[in-house]
Amino acid sequence: MNVEEVIKTTKKIPIETRTIIHLSLVSNKVSEMMTCSLKPFGVSIQQFNVLRILRGQGDKPANLSTINDRMVTKMSNTTRLVDKLLSKGYVERQICPENRRKVEIKITKEGLNVLNDIDGIKVETEKKILSSFSQEELKKLNDLLDKF
Template sequence: MNVEEIIKTSQKMPLESRTLIHITLIHNKIYEVVGNALKPFEVSLQQFNVLRILRGQKGQPANLSTLNERMVTKMSNTTRLVDKLLAKGYVDRSVCPSNRRKVEILITKSGSEVLSKMDKVVAEAEHDIVQHFTKQELEQLNLLLDKF
């Protein structure tokens, strides 16, 4: 990926700027590829993330605060994401019996089943994205990214 070519500049960019723009362009590409993989399921990347978090709860309910804390992409509209998943029948939402101000969210059987299918297409998309890297290169890249 040639950053200067993509942003259509002929000027040499400062290394710091080029690096950060490069990371942003890569982020956008990853988002596009994984988002396209999820399109047949009519689920956004954020909704997919919510379902994975709920699956990770292993049958224990999560609340909106828990979902917000664990989201890969931090956002303030978690309620809207849950509402959309509720409409699809992928999650259940109820008021906590011991604390009526708290809303508990669980993944449904249908949500778990469709999530398993999504896992497969997302894994394929992720493999396609990193197919030109060796395992060693990916480990090195992760070490470099950890420095952020």
């Protein structure tokens, strides 16, 4: 992806500015491709992330704070995401008997099933996104990104 071509400029862009623009363009492209792959399942990237977090909890329920802390994209609308997943039957929400202010959220069997269906598509999409990189290049890229 050539930054200058994408933003249609012939001006020399300072390397720092070009890098930030480049990272933004790549991030948007990855999000777009992942969104397209999830569309047939009626799940957004953020909803998918919540489902994966809950699957990782096993039989242990999570609360909104736990989910928000583990989100790839931090946001304040975790409650809305959980509400949408609840309406789809992918999660269940219960009030904690010991502390009525605490809400416990668990993934349902239906939520696990949709995640299993998505897993294969997600892997294919990730491979497609990264197809022009070797394993060694991906390791180097990750090392560079770890510097953030």
